[in-house]
Amino acid sequence: MSVVTITRDAEIAVVTVNNPPVNALSQSLRQGLWDAAEALDADPEVRAVVLICDGRTFIAGADVAEFGKPPVPPHLPDLVGRIEAAEKPWVAAIHGSALGGGFEIALGCRFRLAQPDASVGLPEVTLGIIPGASGTVRTPRLVGMQAAVDLVTTGKPVRAAAAQSLGLIDAVVTGDLRDEAIAFARAALRRPLPQPVSQRPVDAPDAAFWAAAEAKVAKAARGAAAPLRALASLRNAAEKPFEEAMAFERQCFLDLRGTPEAAALRAVFFAERAAPRPAHLKDLTVLPLRQVGVVGGGTMGAGIAAALRDAGLPVVLIERDAAAVARGLANLRAIFEGAVTRGRLSEAQAAERMAGVIASTDYAALADADLVIEAVFEEISVKRAVFDALGRVCRPDAILATNTSYLDPQLIAEGVPYPGRFIGLHFFSPANVMKLLEIVPLPGTAPATLATSFHLARLLKKVPVEAGICEGFIGNRILKRYRAAAEALVRQGVAIAEIDAAMRGYGFAMGPFEAQDLGGLDIAYLQREGARAAGQEVPETLGDVLVRAGRKGQKTAGGWYDYAANDRKPRPSPAVTALLGPLVAAPREMPREAVAEHLVQEMAAEGRALLQEGIARSPSDIDLVEIHGYGFPRRRGGPMFATAAARR
Numbered sequence: 001m002s003v004v005t006i007t008r009d010a011e012i013a014v015v016t017v018n019n020p021p022v023n024a025l026s027q028s029l030r031q032g033l034w035d036a037a038e039a040l041d042a043d044p045e046v047r048a049v050v051l052i053c054d055g056r057t058f059i060a061g062a063d064v065a066e067f068g069k070p071p072v073p074p075h076l077p078d079l080v081g082r083i084e085a086a087e088k089p090w091v092a093a094i095h096g097s098a099l100g101g102g103f104e105i106a107l108g109c110r111f112r113l114a115q116p117d118a119s120v121g122l123p124e125v126t127l128g129i130i131p132g133a134s135g136t137v138r139t140p141r142l143v144g145m146q147a148a149v150d151l152v153t154t155g156k157p158v159r160a161a162a163a164q165s166l167g168l169i170d171a172v173v174t175g176d177l178r179d180e181a182i183a184f185a186r187a188a189l190r191r192p193l194p195q196p197v198s199q200r201p202v203d204a205p206d207a208a209f210w211a212a213a214e215a216k217v218a219k220a221a222r223g224a225a226a227p228l229r230a231l232a233s234l235r236n237a238a239e240k241p242f243e244e245a246m247a248f249e250r251q252c253f254l255d256l257r258g259t260p261e262a263a264a265l266r267a268v269f270f271a272e273r274a275a276p277r278p279a280h281l282k283d284l285t286v287l288p289l290r291q292v293g294v295v296g297g298g299t300m301g302a303g304i305a306a307a308l309r310d311a312g313l314p315v316v317l318i319e320r321d322a323a324a325v326a327r328g329l330a331n332l333r334a335i336f337e338g339a340v341t342r343g344r345l346s347e348a349q350a351a352e353r354m355a356g357v358i359a360s361t362d363y364a365a366l367a368d369a370d371l372v373i374e375a376v377f378e379e380i381s382v383k384r385a386v387f388d389a390l391g392r393v394c395r396p397d398a399i400l401a402t403n404t405s406y407l408d409p410q411l412i413a414e415g416v417p418y419p420g421r422f423i424g425l426h427f428f429s430p431a432n433v434m435k436l437l438e439i440v441p442l443p444g445t446a447p448a449t450l451a452t453s454f455h456l457a458r459l460l461k462k463v464p465v466e467a468g469i470c471e472g473f474i475g476n477r478i479l480k481r482y483r484a485a486a487e488a489l490v491r492q493g494v495a496i497a498e499i500d501a502a503m504r505g506y507g508f509a510m511g512p513f514e515a516q517d518l519g520g521l522d523i524a525y526l527q528r529e530g531a532r533a534a535g536q537e538v539p540e541t542l543g544d545v546l547v548r549a550g551r552k553g554q555k556t557a558g559g560w561y562d563y564a565a566n567d568r569k570p571r572p573s574p575a576v577t578a579l580l581g582p583l584v585a586a587p588r589e590m591p592r593e594a595v596a597e598h599l600v601q602e603m604a605a606e607g608r609a610l611l612q613e614g615i616a617r618s619p620s621d622i623d624l625v626e627i628h629g630y631g632f633p634r635r636r637g638g639p640m641f642a643t644a645a646a647r648r
């Protein structure tokens, strides 16, 4: 079937795009739209054209899969220009998403209509590029420079109502989209047409506007190139004639398309889309998830419960006594109240989230749960007691999951009846925010349990990664190696603050020592002590020395750094220098790039070990774990991608 078909409703032609899955602008679609514009211009009976799409969305953008290849005509900027120059006005009828090149096509149309749940946007910077078909040149002509800067440099899509108030679209329509668009086109023909967007004037903000915008964009970009290039292109659009601005935009787009940053972001884009539906689970049965239990209402349990409620799943929250139930509910309420304060939820939505939670001390309340997630204290006997109780009250087909991050799930599962339903679901804190979910099947886990865990991840909009069993699974094992490698540099005389600065320079929000100070050094210390008590050979770390001296991080006013009261700014610590002095070599200069490269290589080496041991299934899974669970800079693609790219 053709990707473009033309039908008629009297004098209105309807151009329908059908290029699954997301109507991306492949060469054949560009050609099809070009031919349609030619044919309709030549047809004297046609007076206006509606552009509409089949399937789940309007045109979702350029075909990202074509970005590695030389561009083939018709080029998108020419196509947008061709539609705009058509003798009959085109009306874009948007459902789903009009993104990137898809929105640029809509900018070439004389009018844009959208359904209420549709969104529009220019997400190119999230792919390491800038809009390449007039997004930076036409958008400011349509909605003014400030709105254009926000849209293009953040890449965030805007929902229909907000898009209408900004002027990005002309109307929000609630009836049948095709009928509404035809009626709109017919009515539009009775009035003078608005100017094509390219011919509208553009604001020319002053130098102070650009200086402020540049400072803001540079800060948010954290070293990424595309947002600043997008801003430069917008500025050019304000200061140069249309054609010149278009040529500049195109050049920036082509320059960026081939950068390692864009290649990394494209790899992450496809990895994220592949992760929720792994090929090896394709044909497996998924069990229904109608009600989910959470055992434990601490930070982790409340976060998991919040994530479940955000996905609309009813939750039963179990705690050990009435006071703990009250604390658990208070934790949950605090999460939703925080969302209200930030404008993410209305009061009514927050109340509805809470209303969907039954809290109890009685495990019998879990009798009907389809899945129960345990999130209690990280101590084997506590967890075993929970699963003893669950084994007694839950249905035999209810999935039972542990959220352990370090313990061996096989020990936790011992004695659980129907062990095929047992699995590890490792959430990351705060669980309602962090996207990563490590899914840890046991040797006896049933395929349906595994498949349903991925289904859960899809419902929660998480990035699921399957991990085998080892201490720390994928993420915490790499974290351990990363921290050990960073400590080894300190022992060699590299300054703590230099190592942190190197990793920030690489794109992390925080270096390894600052991050430990924030999270607390005592958690890993207690694990090491536990292992030592169990007879394992665990060498003394520098972190151990600090914790023994009472330095557990920000919560004790000092860890790797000192902190002033009510101030999170890390300050180099003379006390730490004194404590670690005997263990550390003479000060050594190491270029920051070399520090970062070394530490990323160490992470990748651990990643390769995980692949060899069968703990991780693919390099891209490891990269997703690091990006979504550990703050690895997305624009570097993850440690496996970054080190493979460096070898290419």
Ligand code: 3H9
Residues within 6 Å of the ligand: 021, 022, 024, 056, 057, 060, 061, 062, 063, 064, 065, 076, 077, 097, 099, 100, 101, 102, 104, 123, 124, 127, 130, 131, 132, 133, 135, 253, 270, 273, 274
């Ligand atoms: C651009 O337009 C540049 C221009 O300015 C300049 C050019 C000159 N290309 O996300 P889903 C695939 S840059 C190719 O699960 P949803 C995806 O891999 C582009 N493939 O669906 C997956 O494949 P598979 C700017 C694409 O319903 C399948 O479609 N546009 C593209 O949850 C389903 O994807 C964007 O960045 C693409 N552009 O969400 C939009 N997009 O089934 C990116 C998706 O084999 N796309 N695929 O695994 C999205 O944000 C979401 O796909 C969307 C639908 C919201 C549209």
